[in-house]
Amino acid sequence: MIISQSSLSMDSHRTAEVKHEVKSELTLWRGERTGADSEQTRTPGRSLVVRAEALQVTISRTAHSLQPKEALLKLDDAAPEPHMGELKIQLIKIMIEHFTGREIDILTPDELQPEAQPVETEPSQTKLELQAQAQSAGWGMIYDFYESHYESEHVDFKAQGKVLTADGREISIALQLSMSREFLRESTVQIRAGDAVLKDPLVVNFNGTTAQLTERNFHFDIDADGRDEQIAFVRPGSGLLALDRNADGRINDGSELFGALSGDGFSELANHDKDGNGWIDEADSIYRRLRIWTKSADGQDSLMALGQTGVGAIYLGSVETPFLLKDAGNETLGQIRQTGIYLSEDGESGTLQQLDLVV
Structure with missing residues (x-):
């Protein structure tokens, strides 16, 4: 050329x-x-x-x-x-x-x-x-x-x-x-x-999601000391695993959650595994008393039994999965520390996570 x-x-x-x-x-x-x-x-x-x-x-x-x-x-x-x-x-x-x-x-x-x-x-x-x-x-x-x-x-x-x-x-x-x-x-x-040390309740996730947090604008006595702390709450799609100890239809403080006081929700839940099979299921008396505590988008509380949400059995094993949860300004709201699994009544599996909340 x-x-x-x-x-x-x-x-x-x-x-x-x-x-x-x-x-x-x-x-x-x-x-x-x-x-x-x-x-x-x-x-x-x-x-x-x-x-x-x-x-x-x-x-x-x-x-x-x-x-x-x-x-x-x-x-x-x-x-x-x-x-x-x-x-x-x-x-x-x-x-x-x-x-x-x-x-x-x-x-x-x-x-x-x-x-x-x-x-x-x-x-x-x-x-x-x-x-x-x-x-x-x-x-x-x-x-x-x-x-x-x-x-x-x-x-x-x-x-x-x-x-x-x-x-x-x-x-x-x-x-x-x-x-x-x-x-x-x-x-x-x-x-x-x-x-x-951060407060560590257990969170049950539905629809294949992971735990997500709202802004830190929820007032709740998470350490059961008689005074409310300001914390974030899980968004719709997840709920806190709770035990209504006094059967008043509401979660009063962190003593009715798993891990908020002890720092180890999985170990605390394992205390109720009466048959020692490594699961919380219908063979354990606590299964019928456990509740999933959720909040709607407009802040309305709801307590549902495990059977109502389709949770059939909760595995008591977990592994470390450290992951920070932050807001739009990069401020830490909490941290996912451990993750385990549960089985639904239809045979599907979901996740159960120990969540450290910033107080």
């Missing part, structure tokens, strides 16, 4: 974005923490709140009343340089030990070995026994860390024109090319200790 004449135009357009975000918040307190949203209301006792966003740190006024104490973190010079996340975990460990006077061990996810085995059954627990398990530790710690790195790049190339060849051919050119890439990395660390 020999080009005798040509008329070409080429153009390109590129867009790129790089965004890095880091958020962290550490809250420590001694005594009673009576406020969920404001450190000024955490009395009596001492509290320390440290928030870090874009390298900014603020310390609450109550923190200034704390007596200065020293804590040293010694690193082996010959050891490899630790990852920043590891340094943060070590620092938090030192702060907790210094604050509580107790030595602690922090396990990484790799060190956890979940097993899908039912918990051995024990005698049924009363409300007073559950409350005794949930007694205040006298201190608490909440640590939340979130880091994300996002990159995107897009290039458009366009060429058009005409070419005449020596043998008389006319060639029209209309060419477009697009190149793009996108990358997102997220890292989340959540640590709760002492009185800051």
Whole structure:
């Protein structure tokens, strides 16, 4: 091919974005923490709140009343340089030990070995026994860390024109090319200790869905201490597994849920497996007393027996499935911790999940 004449135009357009975000918040307190949203209301006792966003740190006024104490973190010079996340975990460990006077061990996810085995059954627990398990530790710690790195790049190339060849051919050119890439990395660390441990009711999911939460605008005494907390509730399509202990037709507090006081709903439910077959079914007396607590879109409560919802048997085994549930502003509403299964009367299977609710 020999080009005798040509008329070409080429153009390109590129867009790129790089965004890095880091958020962290550490809250420590001694005594009673009576406020969920404001450190000024955490009395009596001492509290320390440290928030870090874009390298900014603020310390609450109550923190200034704390007596200065020293804590040293010694690193082996010959050891490899630790990852920043590891340094943060070590620092938090030192702060907790210094604050509580107790030595602690922090396990990484790799060190956890979940097993899908039912918990051995024990005698049924009363409300007073559950409350005794949930007694205040006298201190608490909440640590939340979130880091994300996002990159995107897009290039458009366009060429058009005409070419005449020596043998008389006319060639029209209309060419477009697009190149793009996108990358997102997220890292989340959540640590709760002492009185800051999240509340863990069991949730039954229907129609193949997973647990989803509303905004945190529901007032309910989830820890059965006589005071309402502000929590999220499950959306339509899921319901809380409940036991109406006083048969008044309503769920009064967390003592009538599974796991809200003990922290382990599957183990608590297993206490009622009288025949020891690893299932809660019609052979267990509690089956007829269990209820599914749901709320409609307009907030109306409903308590339904397992048979009314089609649940035939609940398996008592579960595995760890940690998954954060957040709102539109990326604030944590809760976390799915464990997932198990149930069987419906028609032979279909569904999921039962232990859900940590942020109080």
